């Protein structure tokens with residue numbers, strides 16, 4: 001008779017330099033959009049859990065901000081700190097890099113990994129790589145540098161080889177019962193998700209620099225049956241940025257709010273009434289006290 005498969009559950013930190021596809025990976029693994037993504041680096045600012053429960057295992061993924069050296073501010077300091085904390089207290093780590101590419105940013109992340117917690121190297125965006133030999137060469141090079149538990153080329157966006165990645169991760173989780181309920185997808189509140197989804201639209205719809213000068217606070221969140229009524233403030237750094245966020249005749253803000261509302265309705269499974277204002281708070285990203293009041297940990 002074959003032995004029953006033991007149940008495994010544990011926490012896995014997803015780390016890497018900015019923009020390698022960590023949040024895209026978390027969303028695909030969990031099967032639901034939880035963590036915001038954009039083509040701009042430093043989209044994720046705070047740690048967020050994404051929980052995947054299967055018949056034989058529960059994977060508790062921790063998405064983290066991209067570990068970085070640029071834009072030194074109190075905000076980036078807190079972002080880097082959250083990565084350092086995340087990698088110290090988990091059962092396994094996925095280090096995400098771009099397939100066929102290794103640079104100083106990746107090296108900096110590798111230095112955070114002590115060797116005590118097993119690391120799986122995920123070589124992401126393979127759909128984007130023309131020269132597959134480069135991926136093989138990098139795998140050999142990395143294997144000589146660090147005792148990875150596994151190395152898996154993947155595409156987070158196209159869902160390529162994610163089963164193989166999960167298989168490797170399962171082996172690294174302790175045998176224990178599930179920690180979260182079957183229907184739980186994240187540890188974050190609906191309020192937090194609302195602020196994040198609005199921030200995603202700001203990242204996607206504003207120019208190159210402005211997204212880094214904005215933050216979002218939920219001022220009121222009410223629920224009446226299946227309707228959520230949300231009042232949010234977009235915090236900008238300088239008075240002239242207010243007009244840019246609003247756009248001509250408020251058009252830009254209208255689009256930001258509409259796109260955020262549609263995403264939130266999908267996430268909550270109910271109607272959303274969303275009102276978004278813009279407020280000026282100078283130097284918010286440089287002041288740790290202001291950051292804490294805005295909800296940054």
Ligand SMILES: Nc1nc2c(ncn2[C@@H]2O[C@H](COP(=O)(O)OP(=O)(O)OP(=O)(O)O)[C@@H](O)[C@H]2O)c(=O)[nH]1
Nearest residue numbers: 018019020021022023024038042043044066156157
């Ligand atoms: N071609 C391709 N693009 C991808 C893949 N995975 C992610 N991307 C893109 O890479 C960009 C960054 O993705 P994110 O998931 O926001 O990256 P991140 O690592 O979370 O970034 P930060 O939170 O800023 O550190 C987005 O434009 C994604 O669509 C992939 O497998 N293939």
Ligand SMILES: [Mg+2]
Nearest residue numbers: 022023043044
């Ligand atoms: Mg991210």
